[in-house]
Amino acid sequence: xxxxxxxxxxxxxxxxxxxxxxxxxxxxxxxxxxxxxxxxxxxxxxxxxxxxxxxxxxxxxxxxxxxxxxxxxxxxxxxxxxxxxxxxxxxxxxxxxxxxxxxxxxxxxxxxxxxxxxxxxxxxxxxxxxxxxxxxxxxxxxxxxxxxxxxxxxxxxxxxxxxxxxxxxxxxxxxxxxxxxxxxxxxxxxxxxxxxxxxxxxxxxxxxxxxxxxxxxxxxxxxxxxxxxxxxxxxxxxxxxxxxxxxxxxxxxxxxxxxxxxxxxxxxxxxxxxxxx
Amino acid sequence: xxxxxxxxxxxxxxxxxxxxxxxxxxxxxxxxxxxxxxxxxxxxxxxxxxxxxxxxxxxxxxxxxxxxxxxxxxxxxxxxxxxxxxxxxxxxxxxxxxxxxxxxxxxxxxxxxxxxxxxxxxxxxxxxxxxxxxxxxxxxxxxxxxxxxxxxxxxxxxxxxxxxxxxxxxxxxxxxxxxxxxxxxxxxxxxxxxxxxxxxxxxxxxxxxxxxxxxxxxxxxxxxxxxxxxxxxxxxxxxxxxxxxxxxxxxxxxxxxxxxxxxxxxxxxxxxxxxxx
DNA sequence: ATGCGATTAGAATATTCATTCCATTTATGT
DNA sequence: ACATAAATGGAATGAATATTCTAATCGCAT
Numbered sequence: 001x002x003x004x005x006x007x008x009x010x011x012x013x014x015x016x017x018x019x020x021x022x023x024x025x026x027x028x029x030x031x032x033x034x035x036x037x038x039x040x041x042x043x044x045x046x047x048x049x050x051x052x053x054x055x056x057x058x059x060x061x062x063x064x065x066x067x068x069x070x071x072x073x074x075x076x077x078x079x080x081x082x083x084x085x086x087x088x089x090x091x092x093x094x095x096x097x098x099x100x101x102x103x104x105x106x107x108x109x110x111x112x113x114x115x116x117x118x119x120x121x122x123x124x125x126x127x128x129x130x131x132x133x134x135x136x137x138x139x140x141x142x143x144x145x146x147x148x149x150x151x152x153x154x155x156x157x158x159x160x161x162x163x164x165x166x167x168x169x170x171x172x173x174x175x176x177x178x179x180x181x182x183x184x185x186x187x188x189x190x191x192x193x194x195x196x197x198x199x200x201x202x203x204x205x206x207x208x209x210x211x212x213x214x215x216x217x218x219x220x221x222x223x224x225x226x227x228x229x230x231x232x233x234x235x236x237x238x239x240x241x242x243x244x245x246x247x248x249x250x251x252x253x254x255x256x257x258x259x260x261x262x263x264x265x266x267x268x269x270x271x272x273x274x275x276x277x
Numbered sequence: 278x279x280x281x282x283x284x285x286x287x288x289x290x291x292x293x294x295x296x297x298x299x300x301x302x303x304x305x306x307x308x309x310x311x312x313x314x315x316x317x318x319x320x321x322x323x324x325x326x327x328x329x330x331x332x333x334x335x336x337x338x339x340x341x342x343x344x345x346x347x348x349x350x351x352x353x354x355x356x357x358x359x360x361x362x363x364x365x366x367x368x369x370x371x372x373x374x375x376x377x378x379x380x381x382x383x384x385x386x387x388x389x390x391x392x393x394x395x396x397x398x399x400x401x402x403x404x405x406x407x408x409x410x411x412x413x414x415x416x417x418x419x420x421x422x423x424x425x426x427x428x429x430x431x432x433x434x435x436x437x438x439x440x441x442x443x444x445x446x447x448x449x450x451x452x453x454x455x456x457x458x459x460x461x462x463x464x465x466x467x468x469x470x471x472x473x474x475x476x477x478x479x480x481x482x483x484x485x486x487x488x489x490x491x492x493x494x495x496x497x498x499x500x501x502x503x504x505x506x507x508x509x510x511x512x513x514x515x516x517x518x519x520x521x522x523x524x525x526x527x528x529x530x531x532x533x534x535x536x537x538x539x540x541x542x543x544x545x546x547x548x549x550x551x552x553x554x
Numbered sequence: 555a556t557g558c559g560a561t562t563a564g565a566a567t568a569t570t571c572a573t574t575c576c577a578t579t580t581a582t583g584t
Numbered sequence: 585a586c587a588t589a590a591a592t593g594g595a596a597t598g599a600a601t602a603t604t605c606t607a608a609t610c611g612c613a614t
Binding site for chain 1: 292313358392407411437460536543546549
């Protein structure tokens, strides 16, 4: 019971186990070998399960945790669980909390620190993007766009920059684009000519812009093939869409760099152009 | 209770939740949104924890699981746990296989390859950004913006998305913003009210949009403090600018993801807000 | 061999947890 | 406006779980 185990990472724990392996008694050595070989079982199982799989009585498992300086099995299990959560996409909640805490410090308030924060934020959102977008979806999306006569773009509020960017690139590539921006009237009027021979790319993140949520179902009902870029399967532009790109983003709208969706629409546009040859 | 839930994958479950979301009652919808946004919490937490974090009573969580066809929370949780183990298991063999498949797709022009190409482009442009932007410039920029009564944004053509994004964030933070977009007349008229007490953020990349090149010197001549974001010191918006951010980008306009300038303007806006407190 | 300390296994226990039940509230149709 | 059904929240319940305790066993030096 000589090791402070409070804030221990999984790798540190592995090292600690390996280090004192030979100093442990027979049963405890057996358990040490098992937990190093089956960290997932330890992370997700109960004491009884781990005990059975490693062939020892439950109490031995608890003694093992004690020998490592933990208050009990549950405490040790927490460390093994960090390994699991580290494997999946970094949680935005944690990152947001980190941002908030850094904002408090004087150093974090300096513009240079703010920039490096957004840069690293953008980096990880790009990693997440390439992991979460599948080739099948991209192929389907470009197929829809390739068949479209006119391409309608719907992205208002915070998503407007993405829509304008996609509009710019598509027009550069010679596509006919209608950007639904609501200038000079309602977006309903702008989208009135959309038919089943056209296509719609809708972009919307929380909180979903009301006009987007209203117009999207109308166009879908008219048979316009739709591609949606959003942050949740529950967003109003998911139902009826032929293709849905779900992109994780920051919960706070003002903190979104839009890096991931910008890259995605770019890839869609260029991929469309290359496939057309 | 009409869905066989025994051998269900995480993605299938997500789809099922999204599909019957609107058919659920209020509380259950609230839970649906939470579990889609916080799958890790569901995978690792207890009923009480999930209930507290999602702001519902524990019994509602169990009812939610029942509504999805599971025998109880524990049964549903198993599906969420598969997501965690799937994320960590692919060690070397799977990762190698993934790399191989990516290489293969690079050979073709498949959209997925295009995306990964843009992602890596964006990654490196972010690295370059954090290296090339210095704290002194950022400080100077935020100082100018802090003193400004109205902030005029000038970014046309391919830079328009950056300008709209900056406009969105600044307005969210309560700043007075004039976006020079030329709708309903000339940008000259829109910028007519700009004085020495205001500020101008100009964004322009090759080939420099003619209107930008024309308007920028006029505003500078009128004494409006200017911040420029561009790709060359020879660009038309460098001379007369108080601060210049030079950002390397792709030579071909259609291939720019705008990732770096998006991050930069975001950092400027948030940095301004934090410094103002 | 024998006594002593360390180690172990299994039962006992106390706690945590998921689930169910029921009274109350809220929505819905007549 | 009323009656009926659905939904909800909170307490009660019973199961599952981690942990502790104790008697038995093992290893080891004398």
